[in-house]
Amino acid sequence: MDRKRILIIIGIVALIIAFGVTIYFVIFRQKTKVADDLPPLNEAEQQRLKLTNEERAAGITEDQKIKEYVEEKRKEIALQTATGESDKYRVIPVLKQKTISPTLSADFSKIIFYSPENKEFYVSNLDGSQVSPITSSGIDKVYDISWSKKKDRAVITLSDNQGLTRNYLIFDINDQKQTTVDSTIKSPTLSPDGEKIAYLFLDKATGTSNISVSNLDGSNWNSVSPFEGEFPIINWNLESKLIYYSEPNTQNNAIAFAANIIGKNFNQLVSNYGLNVNVSNDGNKIVYSGQNVADATTTNLQFYDLQNSKNVDLGVQTFADKCTWLPDNQNLICAIPENLSKCMILPDAYNNYNFISKDSFYLVDTQNNKTTKLASTTQFSQDYDVYNPFMLGEKIMYFTRRQDGLLYAFVMP
Numbered sequence: 215m216d217r218k219r220i221l222i223i224i225g226i227v228a229l230i231i232a233f234g235v236t237i238y239f240v241i242f243r244q245k246t247k248v249a250d251d252l253p254p255l256n257e258a259e260q261q262r263l264k265l266t267n268e269e270r271a272a273g274i275t276e277d278q279k280i281k282e283y284v285e286e287k288r289k290e291i292a293l294q295t296a297t298g299e300s301d302k303y304r305v306i307p308v309l310k311q312k313t314i315s316p317t318l319s320a321d322f323s324k325i326i327f328y329s330p331e332n333k334e335f336y337v338s339n340l341d342g343s344q345v346s347p348i349t350s351s352g353i354d355k356v357y358d359i360s361w362s363k364k365k366d367r368a369v370i371t372l373s374d375n376q377g378l379t380r381n382y383l384i385f386d387i388n389d390q391k392q393t394t395v396d397s398t399i400k401s402p403t404l405s406p407d408g409e410k411i412a413y414l415f416l417d418k419a420t421g422t423s424n425i426s427v428s429n430l431d432g433s434n435w436n437s438v439s440p441f442e443g444e445f446p447i448i449n450w451n452l453e454s455k456l457i458y459y460s461e462p463n464t465q466n467n468a469i470a471f472a473a474n475i476i477g478k479n480f481n482q483l484v485s486n487y488g489l490n491v492n493v494s495n496d497g498n499k500i501v502y503s504g505q506n507v508a509d510a511t512t513t514n515l516q517f518y519d520l521q522n523s524k525n526v527d528l529g530v531q532t533f534a535d536k537c538t539w540l541p542d543n544q545n546l547i548c549a550i551p552e553n554l555s556k557c558m559i560l561p562d563a564y565n566n567y568n569f570i571s572k573d574s575f576y577l578v579d580t581q582n583n584k585t586t587k588l589a590s591t592t593q594f595s596q597d598y599d600v601y602n603p604f605m606l607g608e609k610i611m612y613f614t615r616r617q618d619g620l621l622y623a624f625v626m627p
Contacts, residue, residue, distance in 0.1 A: 258542040290607030303589040308342035312619035315359035362408030403448040452497040492534040503534040538603040549573035549600030
């Protein structure tokens with residue numbers, strides 16, 4: 215048999231094998247399932263369940279991630295079914311009392327919140343039913359609450375003058391222990407495991423200040439970086455990295471920084487007047503809002519990828535904290551005001567409650583810079599000024615309505 219004929223035969227065999235493999239993957243291969251009662255994983259969900267380097271370093275396993283995903287997905291589907299009309303976008307009331315910093319429990323099965331009227335923490339079902347107290351602490355003058363990832367501890371900000379002056383305590387939900395934070399510490403934020411805090415340390419002797427990390431009682435501390443400003447917003451959703459910046463103010467060109475918790479890899483990310491930052495679940499991306507001049511009457515939403523320093527104007531006018539990331543760390547659900555006015559200085563007018571927005575709901579794809587309207591404010595019987603949104607899975611977005619301080623859910627088909 216000559217060489218030419220051998221090559222032809224080899225080529226034909228290779229084509230047959232390639233064709234067979236293609237048929238197998240397209241037709242016969244079963245899509246990955248993680249539970250019998252859940253649909254197969256799509257590509258985005260498979261990517262979500264892959265372990266990041268940060269998670270491996272923290273000792274998280276694939277089984278843990280899958281278990282968390284299954285619990286979250288089951289609760290999402292159950293709530294969608296319970297609310298009916300699963301083919302429509304709708305907003306449903308969840309809680310009938312005002313709350314401060316409502317959040318999901320660590321297993322996604324409950325809602326945890328603080329009641330300013332009753333001065334206690336409560337828990338309810340995902341639809342707001344069966345509300346019951348879980349503390350008898352009587353904590354008063356609560357201004358804000360920052361939760362640990364496990365939802366077993368919280369940093370409580372106390373103020374009787376709308377945050378002009380602030381004191382802090384660390385509260386353990388399980389044993390109701392209260393730990394008062396030293397007056398030299400400002401804006402404490404719990405680590406993901408709830409065992410440490412990051413904060414602004416004020417050195418009264420020298421008049422200097424820096425971002426620091428320590429144990430809950432202030433021991434075993436180390437300085438991360440210098441910082442100018444009174445009340446920084448500190449994000450610590452990854453064990454090894456902090457992202458921090460000053461509270462939004464249209465008079466100041468604030469800078470968002472990132473740094474390792476031991477002071478390494480310190481770098482500037484973005485800057486804006488009226489800067490507001492929203493960090494993705496994986497800590498590698500942010501959306502931020504503000505403007506490049508002081509006293510602006512507009513607020514642009516932009517995207518920044520920390521891994522490749524990619525910056526993109528998303529072409530919409532809203533505040534970053536009106537958005538919440540989906541689990542894929544690519545898409546967000548954003549509430550976008552339909553009644554912005556050139557007469558208002560932003561974000562000050564909004565933050566000072568001189569402006570109440572009428573929001574529509576959008577899907578924002580940061581990878582493809584695409585914005586899709588999901589539901590218009592005109593579709594609903596009342597207006598919604600969306601505040602403090604958070605996701606249950608991919609189809610349920612909880613938020614506080616600023617008009618009445620009550621918790622609602624935006625439910626997607």
